[in-house]
Amino acid sequence: MKRRSFFKTGLGLGAITMLQPLKGATVLASSFEGVAAGPIVLSTWIHGLEANRAAWEVLAKGGKALDAVEKGVRITEADLANRSVGIGGRPDRDGHVTLDACIMDEKSRCGAVAFMEGIAHPISVARAIMETTQHVMLVGEGAEKFASENGFEKAKMPIAEVKKDWKEWKKENKEIFKKPIINHENHDTIGMIAMDSNGDLSGACTTSGWAYKMHGRVGDSPIIGAGLFVDNEIGAATSTGLGEAIIRVAGSSMVVELMRHGYSPADACKEVVNRIIKKHSDLSNLQCGFIAIDKKGNYGAYSVYAGFNYALKTASEDKMVDAGFDRNW
Numbered sequence: 001m002k003r004r005s006f007f008k009t010g011l012g013l014g015a016i017t018m019l020q021p022l023k024g025a026t027v028l029a030s031s032f033e034g035v036a037a038g039p040i041v042l043s044t045w046i047h048g049l050e051a052n053r054a055a056w057e058v059l060a061k062g063g064k065a066l067d068a069v070e071k072g073v074r075i076t077e078a079d080l081a082n083r084s085v086g087i088g089g090r091p092d093r094d095g096h097v098t099l100d101a102c103i104m105d106e107k108s109r110c111g112a113v114a115f116m117e118g119i120a121h122p123i124s125v126a127r128a129i130m131e132t133t134q135h136v137m138l139v140g141e142g143a144e145k146f147a148s149e150n151g152f153e154k155a156k157m158p159i160a161e162v163k164k165d166w167k168e169w170k171k172e173n174k175e176i177f178k179k180p181i182i183n184h185e186n187h188d189t190i191g192m193i194a195m196d197s198n199g200d201l202s203g204a205c206t207t208s209g210w211a212y213k214m215h216g217r218v219g220d221s222p223i224i225g226a227g228l229f230v231d232n233e234i235g236a237a238t239s240t241g242l243g244e245a246i247i248r249v250a251g252s253s254m255v256v257e258l259m260r261h262g263y264s265p266a267d268a269c270k271e272v273v274n275r276i277i278k279k280h281s282d283l284s285n286l287q288c289g290f291i292a293i294d295k296k297g298n299y300g301a302y303s304v305y306a307g308f309n310y311a312l313k314t315a316s317e318d319k320m321v322d323a324g325f326d327r328n329w
């Protein structure tokens, strides 16, 4: 199903008590939260289904959550049809596709790349930074140099179709700064969190960020604590949406911290969304969403606006779930 039509039909079920499903609506699940026994993997958006299945190949064999999340999001990074992640991503206003990613494991080790160009799998570069250097984050040319020196696959970006779209956009947007609209049409970041059969948690997040952003702009996705956070004693969370708003509330780390203080994953996501809402006087087009799991396998999600959903995979389930939300568009 095309994203546009998916969003039109995906009715957020956080509002199930107030709304009857619209005629023709695709009702994908009966709740925006739940609990799983055994390994579990959750990812943002519909491309998460395929990514989860790749992650599941690792989890089903008793493999590590860290290997699962890396393998999972690489599927999305390689998907040429995805306009917000990896090789098929949209460029910034100057025509550069700049990639952001981070990864975090059960030992609270983490790695990240930001503002990196021309490398096919930023998530694997982030993992290599985590595992082979003393640093957490490399950006721009430094990240590219590290990736090249370590033999990471290169890719030419933007791909032809995306370049054509960008040229069109350029013609229509001559001003130096015209605020690009960030909404449900241009969000596709993949954030993935998983628990393995050992009960260990890891997460990964990867994106080309806000389409037609200013050159040099970095969002929440590569920032540990904003776009992703894992605390193996408590749980894991990741985000999608307007990175600037998510960074302001240290979004994903806050979700995990609230779970530490007894919130369920869904309630923790909701509380952080409420903070974002409180801190912004203009909420027009300000979509942000979080997904979270805790150590007991409880999971949940919440977003500012309807339309955000996530993919869930366990031993018995493989489905999309609509997140709870604060408001309709």
Ligand code: SD4
Binding pocket: 084, 186, 187, 188, 189, 207, 208, 209, 210, 218, 219, 220, 221, 239, 240, 241, 242, 243, 244
């Ligand atoms: C960013 N959070 O760069 C990312 C964008 C995003 O779905 O999530 N898109 O701000």
